[in-house]
Amino acid sequence: MADQYTWGLILGAVLGLVAVYNLGLLALYNLVMRNKSEDNGADSLRKTPTPALNGECPFDADVIVVGAGVAGAALANTLAKDGRRVHVIERDLSEPDRIVGELLQPGGYLKLIELGLEDCVEQIDAQRVFGYALFKDGNRTQISYPLEKFHSDVAGRGFHNGRFVQRLREKAASLPNVRLEQGTVTSLLEEKGTIKGVQYRTKAGEELTAYAPLTIVCDGCFSNLRRSLCNPKVDVPSCFVGLVLENLATKFDVWLIYLVRRSLPFQMVKWQTI
Template sequence: METNHYDVLIVGAGVAGSALAHALPTITSKSRASPIRVALLERSLSEPDRIVGELLQPAGVAALQKLDMEGALEEIDAIPEDGYCVVHSGRLVHIPYPDGRQGRSFHHGRFIMRLREYAKRAQGVDVIEATVNELIECEHTKRVLGVRATRSSPRGDGSREEKEPFFADLVIIADGCFSNFRNAVMGKSARQSSTRSYFVGAILKNVQLPMPQHGTVALIKGHGPVLLYQISEHDTRMLVDVKHPLPSDLKARNVVPQLPTSLHVAAHEALDRDRLRRMPSSFLPAVEQGGKYTKEGVFLLGDSWNMRHPLTGGGMTVALNDVVLLAQMLGEVGNYGNWDQVSDTLARWHWARKPMASTINILSVALYDLFGADDEYLSVLQNGCFKYFECGGDCIRGPVSLLSGIAPSPALLFYHFYKVAFYSIWIMFTHPRPVNNSNGEVKSTLAVPPVWEYPFLLIKSVKVFWTACVVFGPLLWSEIRWW
């Protein structure tokens, strides 16, 4: 039984769990005479197969370097990413990462396996393949003392192992977006994730994107955005946004004609060939942990606690930066059994992570609302956003610095978001637009709105601005509040 007692027990060997298992012994070794013992429990240590978590922003690459884990991007056929290309009505706009920074795209499973290799090599870390069934709580204080888990390997007679207890001074739950323990840990403080759409994934074979080594975002009329990025030498991931509720046919062939023509054949082949899978695009704001907000002895990490829309590919970047901060702060804790000390650390960590996490969380949903515009006023904002990018200069550098995590600043995000809103309104009054003939049919000619339409446009401007507030305001509030 004594061999099953650890200083820290981590449930879930995904991005956050594996990175923290590697980082904690390294950091704490500087302040302790002997390394801490860490158990990393994962239901299956085979290579996972997912359609998201395949793009790491430049700030995520930098976080890996801080954790001395940048080698996890090697030997997995990862592709350097230099920025984005946004496609709208046949027009392209180039959005490069600033200062030559690069991200990486890859097969998710290969990256996870490399992270787990780092965890296995860390001193004092046991990586155990076992399904965690329940938390072990003290009968009187309700403090979490560990978990019960069933090892994956069957007995020699073919029967499964019985539930085995694993004890630790501190339990960290990092079991992903479909967490089995979120409500058990947070209790009444737990928020429920919201899902408005799904990403349906397929693999395009041997294609060249409009801008190589750039993620491509195609804005599709009457449909959600389509995201494409190369994840290996021969494979390009295509993610099609499908709004909730899901249709009976997930093939989504109506989006293909609006993609760049060079992708049409490969897209149809992929839709015919692949078993299309879907992942919910969930949003779950973070709630402060520790003290009265969670059970003693346990807290949540990663997607089990905080999720954002996957459109901007910021999830792994947030998770790795969370680990960088958390490992440093936990390295200063002398006794993980002292919940008051751990709670103070969790409170400091919660607010230290806010600039990065809040910026990426808010931007992911706000940008999705604009890119997936499904009403008249959001369409105005979508058009204004695209034209804002076409202005170049700081109109590109600022937003992509926010998206990539290079400039984590909610204030800067507020500035650019409302600058886009006012620019969208300005465009309605000043930019040429298609005009209708006497029969109401759209003509090919463009014309600036005449002066007598200004009263109508003024009313529409108020509605556009209000729509911008409705999009941004609740997202900002969800990050500011903490109960």
């Protein structure tokens, strides 16, 4: 019985991560749209040449983005298409290889369309997803996404997250006003309570500084900067557990706990597979 509840907690965490994944895309889109609606002469984002820092060093970019995961790469792409000079600094530009965010819900795909990034789910062996299949005691049923009012291409997408991230990075790097660089940001440069840029170490080990009127930190769960930015302090921001099953020959039962807030009450369903 304890094992069944353990499996339920694991799968519940997976579904929770999917929801967070799509909420992250929604928050990213709202951030971009809000910045685009502000006065073009605002100090935070500039299309015109930026001033010198203390009269000594000109800004290297309009925006520095720390991290080139889903949020960082998509944000860089959108800001650059709006005319901003964007400097993206990512700790590791090789393809990520970990289990996280493998399912994009239809709402997330709609946000990709609005950001002009829908082609990033192409050529990565992404599978279209139209809902969920539930199995219990030899019976099965389906819960379909309510997609009747949308174009036929609108659906969920299941994919290898690392391939999706690489496509987002390639899309951003293809723009002439995006500089995508591998490096580790070691600290934020602060002057009178205002962040003026970052100090970072390149892949070759060289210590450099970069300046911009706005710095956005999107460096994920392994952030080097979270402790200096969060108040109260956060030691463990989240936890995720994944399983890779190989050569499985016998059946097993898993208790899947799920919550569909808008259409179904809280339920516990027995999921049987091979």
